[in-house]
Amino acid sequence: MNRYGKHDDETLEELESVESVEEIDAPCEITSASTIPEDLYKNLVSSYSIVPIPISILDASLSFLYKNKPFADLLRSFHATNKTSLLGAIGRFLDSATARDLYQSLKSPKRGYCWSGQIRLKAKDSSSVLAKVTIMPIKPDESAPRAWVACFDDVTAERNGFLHGLFTSLLEASKLKDNDTGRHIERVNLYTERLAKELYNRGEWPEVDIDFVENIGFLAAMHDVGKIGTPDDILNKKGPLDEFEWNIMKEHTINGAFILSSYPNPMAKQIAQSHHEWWNGTGYPYNLVGEMIPLPARIVALADVYDALRMKRSYKMPFDHARASLLIVADGGTHFDPALIGVFKSIGRDFDEIFRERYDQA
Incomplete structure (x- = not known):
């Protein structure tokens, strides 16, 4: 059970049934990386902090453990800095079919617990961004991944x-x-x-x-x-x-x-x-x-x-x-x-x- 009173599976399963994913979000900020070994977490943060593309580390319920500066800047552009989970940040940009596909992929051993697709991020006061999004488990050999990495590659231009x-x-x-x-x-x-x-x-x-x-x-x-x-x-x-x-x-x-x-x-x-x-x-x-x-x-x-x-x-x-x-x-x-x-x-x-x-x- 995660800190929101739900099993991690329950949070993902909400993706299958909701009409609008933007309603899903965690109520408070994640600050610990207890789901990842400390040495691995530190190495990942050290590496991602110098990467120019937006990258975040997520726990098993897709709540943010870490966001590098490009990722934080991207969220700021689309008024999502106060969102504590990936789904809370990008849910309004997902249609129901994409949300279901994301859920099924992250639960599927045959798909490597990975999801890849394109999402258009949009706000009235800024140019939209077409992002190629990849979500993959940090330890792909786990039968039930406890953490993911999400990468957003801007392919708009x-x-x-x-x-x-x-x-x-x-x-x-x-x-x-x-x-x-x-x-x-x-x-x-x-x-x-x-x-x-x-x-x-x-x-x-x-x-x-x-x-x-x-x-x-x-x-x-x-x-x-x-x-x-x-x-x-x-x-x-x-x-x-x-x-x-x-x-x-x-x-x-x-x-x-x-x-x-x-x-x-x-x-x-x-x-x-x-x-x-x-x-x-x-x-x-x-x-x-x-x-x-x-x-x-x-x-x-x-x-x-x-x-x-x-x-x-x-x-x-x-x-x-x-x-x-x-x-x-x-x-x-x-x-x-x-x-x-x-x-x-x-x-x-x-x-x-x-x-x-x-x-x-x-």
Whole structure:
């Protein structure tokens, strides 16, 4: 029986039945390493104290015996410094299937009483961390391990770099078909990120956290990637499109959603599919109304139209910031989310600055 009035097996078995693992935590701090021989414990602490990756030592109930500085810093980033057990610290990031798999692994001799998997650690005010987590017994020859080591290897940059490289290549391929828009994509990214930052600062949109701001600042560029499937004669036609051609052109939203459906963040698909929807339900492809339109798509819609108004096109002269802003504001409640219009009005000068710094040379 451990110091919380439970057998160590009971603490692990809670993993099998709970819907949310964050409710499991020990009520007080563990300060002794009585479950590990003293010499072994001292050697482990001496070694782990100089290791740059987050590592902790756990007792049989997965309560902390030791945390090296990187591990303590990681917990601090996600507001878990007061948690006394590993499950208390990371439970909110585990779904029920992962929790059950963790339990079964740590109880299984065939799996070496080990568990390995990926966990995304997330907090509203910091970038999420994708960690490859390994939990293994300190003495693997024991039939019932009395202590574990937990290692958290941050693979966020590696994974994001791979995804960004892959989808940037796709974006470049799409620009080969439709590259008459100059630095439009770059500007739309920046408008979108600026607007999202303001939403985050105001704290009125629960879904807008640091991850949201960082992701939309990259994924906004993908809004027209579906045009890679639009016939060249329609995409590059100089005059107005007839009804048949226009219906084909509108399919770029559905094509884009299909192309980006494999992207792990659903924001990518939402933007590609819904950035031409209108707040009043008259947009395309699905005539979504109001908040049925995903927030990322509503943000990109405003940024995309603002830049189109500022640009010189074959069918129009460029508008200055004052006129473009007037048209954007006038469409609040019809084309655009009225709440976003209020935010746009407060930061409109930043949009103008972005355009002036990155306008297309004639």
